[in-house]
Amino acid sequence: MIKQQNFTPYRNKVSGAGLKIIPLGGLGEVGRNMTLFEIEGKILICDMGLRMPGEDMPGIDYIIPNINYLKPPHQNFGSGVKDRKKSILGIVFTHGHYDHIGAFPYLIDKIWHPNLEIYASSLTRGIILKRQKDFSNQPPLNINEVRNGSKIKLGPFKIEFFRQNHNIPDNLGLFIETPVGNILHTSDFKFDPTPINDLPTDFQKLKTIADRKILLLLSDSTGAEEENHSLSEKTIEKNLEEIFKKVQGRIIAATFASLINRIQQIITLSEKYGRKVIIEGYSMKTNVEISKALGYIKSKRGTIIKTKEIQNYPDSKITVLCTGAQGEGSAVLMRIATKEHRFIRLKKGDSIILSSSVIPGNERTVQNLKDDILRQGCRVFHYKIMDIHAGGHAQKEELKEMLRIISPKFFLPIHGQYSMLAAHSELAKETGISEKNVVVAENGQIISLSPQRIFVEKSRVPSNYVMVDGLGIGDVGEVVLRDRQMLAKDGMFVIVVVVDKQTGKVKGSPDIISRGFVYLRESKELLKDTRKRVIEIVHRATGSGGAVNWSYIKDEIRNKVGQFFYTRTQRRPMILPVVIEV
Ligand SMILES: [Zn+2]
Numbered sequence: 001m002i003k004q005q006n007f008t009p010y011r012n013k014v015s016g017a018g019l020k021i022i023p024l025g026g027l028g029e030v031g032r033n034m035t036l037f038e039i040e041g042k043i044l045i046c047d048m049g050l051r052m053p054g055e056d057m058p059g060i061d062y063i064i065p066n067i068n069y070l071k072p073p074h075q076n077f078g079s080g081v082k083d084r085k086k087s088i089l090g091i092v093f094t095h096g097h098y099d100h101i102g103a104f105p106y107l108i109d110k111i112w113h114p115n116l117e118i119y120a121s122s123l124t125r126g127i128i129l130k131r132q133k134d135f136s137n138q139p140p141l142n143i144n145e146v147r148n149g150s151k152i153k154l155g156p157f158k159i160e161f162f163r164q165n166h167n168i169p170d171n172l173g174l175f176i177e178t179p180v181g182n183i184l185h186t187s188d189f190k191f192d193p194t195p196i197n198d199l200p201t202d203f204q205k206l207k208t209i210a211d212r213k214i215l216l217l218l219s220d221s222t223g224a225e226e227e228n229h230s231l232s233e234k235t236i237e238k239n240l241e242e243i244f245k246k247v248q249g250r251i252i253a254a255t256f257a258s259l260i261n262r263i264q265q266i267i268t269l270s271e272k273y274g275r276k277v278i279i280e281g282y283s284m285k286t287n288v289e290i291s292k293a294l295g296y297i298k299s300k301r302g303t304i305i306k307t308k309e310i311q312n313y314p315d316s317k318i319t320v321l322c323t324g325a326q327g328e329g330s331a332v333l334m335r336i337a338t339k340e341h342r343f344i345r346l347k348k349g350d351s352i353i354l355s356s357s358v359i360p361g362n363e364r365t366v367q368n369l370k371d372d373i374l375r376q377g378c379r380v381f382h383y384k385i386m387d388i389h390a391g392g393h394a395q396k397e398e399l400k401e402m403l404r405i406i407s408p409k410f411f412l413p414i415h416g417q418y419s420m421l422a423a424h425s426e427l428a429k430e431t432g433i434s435e436k437n438v439v440v441a442e443n444g445q446i447i448s449l450s451p452q453r454i455f456v457e458k459s460r461v462p463s464n465y466v467m468v469d470g471l472g473i474g475d476v477g478e479v480v481l482r483d484r485q486m487l488a489k490d491g492m493f494v495i496v497v498v499v500d501k502q503t504g505k506v507k508g509s510p511d512i513i514s515r516g517f518v519y520l521r522e523s524k525e526l527l528k529d530t531r532k533r534v535i536e537i538v539h540r541a542t543g544s545g546g547a548v549n550w551s552y553i554k555d556e557i558r559n560k561v562g563q564f565f566y567t568r569t570q571r572r573p574m575i576l577p578v579v580i581e582v
Pocket residue numbers: 095097166188392
């Protein structure tokens with residue numbers, strides 16, 4: 001369900017001279033990461049991510065952060081509510097995953113101003129700019145490229161970028177010097193001793209940073225409930241290779257379009273086992289193109305072929321790399337499984353690799369997808385059977401190691417469901433950080449930091465969901481979503497009543513149109529009773545001969561018929577009464 005957060009209006013100016021950290025997304029959820037750092041009225045933004053909708057949000061494409069704190073939607077929003085757009089000095093991106101960059105094109109035109117500085121690593125920048133081409137009418141973008149060791153200064157913030165292992169190359173952590181103290185933001189990370197496409201973690205560098213005294217550590221919590229150490233990408237490659245070794249038919253490997261390292265592994269293995277690779281899915285194709293252009297994905301000439309060429313090769317020589325491991329309705333794997341794909345149909349002997357963990361909320365969809373595939377005589381390999389997907393995220397032992405190396409005074413777990421943040425805070429206490437110095441916060445809260453203390457302020461900033469569907473941003477509110485849920489669950493029922501203006505009598509029999517509620521032909525009795533009730537409601541209201549309140553009549557029809565349907569069918573369709581006076 002939609003999380004409705006009540007917040008005290010944030011017109012009271014964010015108090016004190018200390019540093020405020022305001023998470024607009026990513027705390028209490030997986031995805032939609034966006035954090036503000038505010039000091040002396042100056043704001044630094046870290047990441048602008050999106051989140052995939054849950055199964056209970058029909059027709060929604062993405063959920064993005066609410067930026068009303070930065071840019072109130074209405075001019076007269078209330079006295080004292082500021083347009084903080086001009087106070088934003090810059091945006092820094094940690095890495096190119098959509099849960100860190102995906103909301104950017106939807107939000108940037110609302111906060112852009114000529115002095116806004118944007119920073120990202122080479123690959124992250126490439127992905128953002130390429131995606132930007134799909135959004136016309138956007139302000140011209142100049143994204144500064146940063147790399148391991150780059151230092152920048154934005155007003156009161158001095159930022160130093162450092163390399164962190166993850167499952168996408170070019171991932172950067174942030175060391176931020178502020179007048180209040182030094183802050184370390186880990187980005188998403190894991191300590192991978194044998195990464196693919198990347199160097200192992202530079203522990204010496206981390207120690208040097210820690211020597212400069214860290215007041216506050218913000219660390220990735222996604223893996224905080226997982227025991228031990230995350231798998232190395234090398235181990236995953238070995239397990240994937242087991243599949244390549246024994247499988248004879250086609251391999252269809254589905255993963256996230258942004259898991260560049262996984263894509264590389266599958267290309268490399270395909271080359272080793274003489275398979276050609278077909279890349280399917282717009283975002284997957286785009287990311288491969290950018291990563292190849294920037295040198296982050298390597299493939300031999302002729303390995304990647306066009307989809308149409310699939311018939312020129314035997315099944316044992318084909319790998320299809322595609323999107324859709326989460327069972328997303330419009331992604332390639334789903335279209336293949338439901339026979340809606342233009343070129344590719346599943347057949348006996350195919351092996352499908354689902355190389356991603358299941359994002360909370362998508363379990364049922366993924367289960368249905370697996371069943372669909374198995375029914376068509378194919379094999380499915382997924383992360384529960386084999387370790388063919390490492391979370392890109394540090395697990396308990398690595399998180400503790402990070403805490404020990406950095407040994408911060410204060411700790412704020414970020415990136416993850418509430419339970420993950422809570423688990424991470426326990427780890428912090430285990431490594432010796434005292435309880436009062438650890439804060440588990442949620443989206444929209446204002447975390448106040450001074451050299452002496454950290455605490456959550458009473459007032460909050462808006463952080464509820466902003467939903468994007470094919471048509472617009474934020475125009476799907478909770479009401480629209482509730483309607484969609486209702487329609488999806490119990491269907492709809494339209495009653496058209498024609499009333500004689502002179503007499504107030506219903507003319508003829510009310511028309512009924514219904515979808516997804518009951519099978520009309522087999523519900524004659526129900527419909528007859530419904531018509532009778534509707535006529536009664538109208539006549540009761542018009543009987544006295546005085547002025548007629550039609551909206552009252554419509555409400556009556558909606559309520560009474562609704563109750564009647566519920567007693568008879570236990571369903572609550574959406575009821576739309578239409579009254580026409582003639
Ligand atoms: Zn990530």
